[in-house]
Amino acid sequence: MTATDKASELPHLTNYLKDLYHCSDCGYCVDAIWEERDIDHICATLESHSPGLSYSGQGYIKTARAWVEGEDLPLASVSEHAFTCTSCGNCERICPIGMRPMEINRALRSELIARDLAPESAVAIQKNVLEQQNPAGAPRAARYHWAQNIETAERAELVYLPGCASAYARPQEAQAAMRLLQAAGVPVKILGDSDSCCGAPLRELGFSDDAARQSEQLGAALAKQSFNLLVTSGCECAHALANEDRQTSFAGWLASALTEGKLQLAARSSTPKVSCIESCQATLGAVPNDNQTLYDILGRLGVTVNGGAPTSRFAMCCGAGGGAPAMHPQSSTEMARARMREATAKGQPDAIVSIDPRCVAHLDAARSDGDPPVYGLAEFVDTHFHLSAEGN
Ligand code: SF4
Ligand code: SF4
Incomplete structure (x- = not known):
């Protein structure tokens, strides 16, 4: 050739x-x-x-x-x-x-x-994103069901973007993130019906043209909004939106809010001992390493973390990415089980915390009887701390 x-x-x-x-x-x-x-x-x-x-x-x-x-x-x-x-x-x-x-x-x-040689399960994910704007194929109209009882402010300068995993598989994380943002006295708006998948699940699978079109579509919806900060929960979304310089991850926002004293957190009772499971998407590309941010925030809150510090930057995948749960459910579940075994082998924790809602949902689905609960960062903070704004 x-x-x-x-x-x-x-x-x-x-x-x-x-x-x-x-x-x-x-x-x-x-x-x-x-x-x-x-x-x-x-x-x-x-x-x-x-x-x-x-x-x-x-x-x-x-x-x-x-x-x-x-x-x-x-x-x-x-x-x-x-x-x-x-x-x-x-x-x-x-x-x-x-x-x-x-x-x-x-x-x-x-x-x-x-060459039409992608597995049917990969093509199904493509169809789900194109038709319903999420990889699982849940109805597009249900994307903001988690926000039904949450007040938002149309004129707010901060947009919260949950990402598909928080919106559908882990709505507790999106709800907790909104509670923390609002506890800091920040008016928040959401995109509602104009929100869509950022294209990350399609990019992972090799549907590169469709992924680019998804990014453009979400970019166009954001361009119609007036805002000065975009806060995302999904690590893969943060990666896909890396060119948007007004964007920060929820972990990045929380770290700044604590540093600037905009949000006060007081433990509800003795804080649980936790193990962290790191998310590989949090260290991909140009976005800040949110695994490190997770450890920094927990340390600052006085939470005891088994292992004490991030393990290597080569932490093994929990199996949530790349469409693996849909294409290879058995092996992707075994990956999650392996990460849970490692997390509990460091010393039995009261809870497991991970930064990416996609990992949290996948790890939680793979839990066995006796495993500790798994939380996203916002859920963990919201569950174990009283929240108040600066000066309260
Ligand atoms: S075999 Fe070595 S050089 Fe080749 S891709 Fe793997 S790590 Fe890189
Ligand atoms: S380490 Fe293995 S699973 Fe991870 S990107 Fe490379 S080939 Fe894929």
């Missing part, structure tokens, strides 16, 4: 041509163990779905290279492998030479989608 043929036949993969020939096969993204850096493997798909090399970052690069070189690959099998990655990004974080195996796998997915 000439370079021109490759570009026309495999346009998504040829964006990464240089990367395909620079991977050094070091294997860090397959089986890294490095005690001093608190690394004990990095890929949840290899851990809980299949240990085969073709399910790893290195394997995706090798598959992509073989395809670009014209090898006759069994594409149905390539699809089965490519659509198991949870999009956690750990393989990219650990790569010592800056390769982008997760992005290359997304390009593989895009090539497979162009």
Whole structure:
């Protein structure tokens, strides 16, 4: 295949041509163990779905290279492998030479989608987002049911954007976030019927054009609003909206409100001992690391955290991302169970706290009898602290 043929036949993969020939096969993204850096493997798909090399970052690069070189690959099998990655990004974080195996796998997915070879469950997520504006396919009209009894202010300068996971799967987090914002005396407005999916679930799956259109649609709805701050709960939404310079995550807002004394928190009784489960989406791309912000806020509130400090920045995925719960429910549940086992092995906590509502909903669904309750940050604070504004 000439370079021109490759570009026309495999346009998504040829964006990464240089990367395909620079991977050094070091294997860090397959089986890294490095005690001093608190690394004990990095890929949840290899851990809980299949240990085969073709399910790893290195394997995706090798598959992509073989395809670009014209090898006759069994594409149905390539699809089965490519659509198991949870999009956690750990393989990219650990790569010592800056390769982008997760992005290359997304390009593989895009090539497979162009040939109608995406799994039915991935196509169902695409349909759900396009028709109902959320990956689970819940009715679009129900997006703000959680806000039915919450007062909002049309002229407010702060927009709260829950994201699909908070709006549907974890409405407690959206409700608690609104209570904290309002307790700080901040008038808040919501987008209501003009809100839509930011496109992150489609971008993860390789539906790149649809994802871009979703981002544009949400951007257009925001452009019609007057606001000076956009607060988001979903880590994947914060990532998708990273170009909006008036945006901050809920964790970022809460950290500032506490620093500036706008919100006073007093423990309702003795604060519970917690374990944190870190969210990989909170460390992707250009957004601030909200896993660290979570630890900072809990420390400042005097909450005892098992382990005391963030573990490595290569914390393993809970299985919530990349469409994994819909495409591979058994292995994505096992990923969540593995994270719960790690969290409780540090010392039995009274509660588990995680920053991304998508992870919180997935971890909660995987809980067994006897596991501690799982909270998002806003829910945890709202449950265990009295809230009051500056000077009250
Ligand atoms: S993005 Fe995560 S799940 Fe996917 S290959 Fe890389 S480490 Fe594995
Ligand atoms: S992608 Fe990076 S970490 Fe993985 S094998 Fe290649 S060089 Fe090593």
